[in-house]
Amino acid sequence: MTKEEQIIEAQRSKLKKGNPVLSLLRPCKIGDGIICLNEGEKQTYEAKFETSDFSSSLFVPASGSGSRMFEFLFDYLQSPNEATRGKVERFLANARNFAFFQKLPLEIQQKVADLTIDMEEFVSFLLSDSGLNYGALPKGLIPFHQMPPFVLNPFQEHVLQGICINPNMRFHFTIQPEFENEILASIKQLEGIAIEQAKLNFSVQNPESDAFVFTEEFELVKDDGAKEIKRPSGHGALLPNLQVIDEQLIFVKNIDNVQLYTKSDKSSSYFKTLAGLLLSVKEQLKTCVENNNFEELKNLSNKFFLFSDEEINNYSVDIGALINRPIRVCGMVKNEGQPGGGPFYVDVDGIPKKQIVEKAQIATDNHNHQLMLRSTHFNPVFMVLDIQNINGQKYNLSKYRSEEHYFVVEKSQKGKKVQFIEQPGLWNGSMENWITLFVEIPNEIFSPVKTVLDLLESAHQ
Numbered sequence: 001m002t003k004e005e006q007i008i009e010a011q012r013s014k015l016k017k018g019n020p021v022l023s024l025l026r027p028c029k030i031g032d033g034i035i036c037l038n039e040g041e042k043q044t045y046e047a048k049f050e051t052s053d054f055s056s057s058l059f060v061p062a063s064g065s066g067s068r069m070f071e072f073l074f075d076y077l078q079s080p081n082e083a084t085r086g087k088v089e090r091f092l093a094n095a096r097n098f099a100f101f102q103k104l105p106l107e108i109q110q111k112v113a114d115l116t117i118d119m120e121e122f123v124s125f126l127l128s129d130s131g132l133n134y135g136a137l138p139k140g141l142i143p144f145h146q147m148p149p150f151v152l153n154p155f156q157e158h159v160l161q162g163i164c165i166n167p168n169m170r171f172h173f174t175i176q177p178e179f180e181n182e183i184l185a186s187i188k189q190l191e192g193i194a195i196e197q198a199k200l201n202f203s204v205q206n207p208e209s210d211a212f213v214f215t216e217e218f219e220l221v222k223d224d225g226a227k228e229i230k231r232p233s234g235h236g237a238l239l240p241n242l243q244v245i246d247e248q249l250i251f252v253k254n255i256d257n258v259q260l261y262t263k264s265d266k267s268s269s270y271f272k273t274l275a276g277l278l279l280s281v282k283e284q285l286k287t288c289v290e291n292n293n294f295e296e297l298k299n300l301s302n303k304f305f306l307f308s309d310e311e312i313n314n315y316s317v318d319i320g321a322l323i324n325r326p327i328r329v330c331g332m333v334k335n336e337g338q339p340g341g342g343p344f345y346v347d348v349d350g351i352p353k354k355q356i357v358e359k360a361q362i363a364t365d366n367h368n369h370q371l372m373l374r375s376t377h378f379n380p381v382f383m384v385l386d387i388q389n390i391n392g393q394k395y396n397l398s399k400y401r402s403e404e405h406y407f408v409v410e411k412s413q414k415g416k417k418v419q420f421i422e423q424p425g426l427w428n429g430s431m432e433n434w435i436t437l438f439v440e441i442p443n444e445i446f447s448p449v450k451t452v453l454d455l456l457e458s459a460h461q
Helices: 003-017 040-051 068-077 082-093 101-103 107-113 119-127 154-165 177-190 233-244 265-291 294-304 309-314 317-325 368-373 452-456
Strands: 024-027 033-035 055-061 145-147 150-151 169-176 200-203 251-252 327-334 340-348 351-357 382-386 405-415 417-424 435-438
Touching: 003 417, 024 294, 024 368, 033 340, 040 265, 055 154, 055 233, 068 082, 068 119, 082 452, 101 145, 101 150, 150 154, 154 169, 154 177, 154 251, 154 265, 177 200, 200 233, 251 265, 265 294, 265 317, 265 327, 265 382, 265 435, 294 309, 294 317, 309 317, 309 351, 309 405, 327 340, 351 435
Parallel strands: 033 435, 055 169, 055 251, 169 200, 327 435
Antiparallel strands: 024 340, 145 150, 251 382, 327 382, 340 351, 405 417
16 A cells, blocks of 8 residues: 555545544633743743743744635625625725725725725635735735834734834744745845845645545545645644744744734733743743652643643652653633633643643533533634754654544535535644643734724724
């Protein structure tokens, strides 16, 4: 059997097993898995980071398409209804408040202002290659905010805000390779005016990690040329991209979670706080190892909810084996009904462990459903990582990943249901065996742009 055939059979086998679910024990809450820092503690940790000289990198997954931001416009043109009509009316009434309005020809700007614009003409200009081509661009190239004299896209703003965290910040964006020159050119526009030369790295999700697509009967789906169809296998496939980063502290944020620059101070401040907390905890863990101080480790663990009693007892004769692993400090916001994952204690081979759990990983029985409903916090993807050991050597991140916590994804292909495997999520199963701290952060730090109408919220105006 060839290597490709082995991969196909392994993926087919996973699909037949179905979507793996986790055994929830309880949601993490303040005082039970989630740390709530007081103002003094926050300032102490922020100062610790600011007075350190550790190298830093901002890692931003940024290959997602921007077309979904305008999905309701497509829906309205194809099949108008009251729901989409209301969104379109709000979109047109506030058109001048969008940063990309400045990119429109004066003639179209005037028609929008006069409400004489033909909707189909307007949408076509925004989304097609005869106009602004936003339907084909990655979300990170679509203008989000105005900061005169600039109209800024998320790539530019992550650079501006990253430099506020650390003036020597390096930036690592995962992108669609065909847009690299355009992304680079947009960031270069800031140089000499708002910033000095940005330290940039780009990488792509390895196409060899793409998943084969199967029918409901577990047969391979092929194109008209009889070639097997493959699809990207989720953000868990970015673990090798994370592995190549050499800086000690890695800040992680999604491309669409970026505030207007003048409203981003709190975000930058909390990133520094999480980084300082990570540095402090790592120093204390190092001391525990050097002194083989089991009692001090238990005290530290109780303070920051690092390990369960079962974990500590399992490693009582070799605390170094427990401590020597990557560390992540994850900001958590109060749950206000957002879709996505949250912090839970889960049962891993009889041992309670803190994990970021997606809804797709939760069993649908009443017990687990009730636990999910009782969760108080949500994962905004706002985290600081350290993937080096106490001697500055990088861990092999694949060793700390759970291959069993993949996702089964169902889609439609030419009107028929198809399915494929997504790898364990980057901050889910791919970091299952990391040392994990959860810290409550303010909700205003989380202001993602899923639809263009989100840009009308206060964080973006």
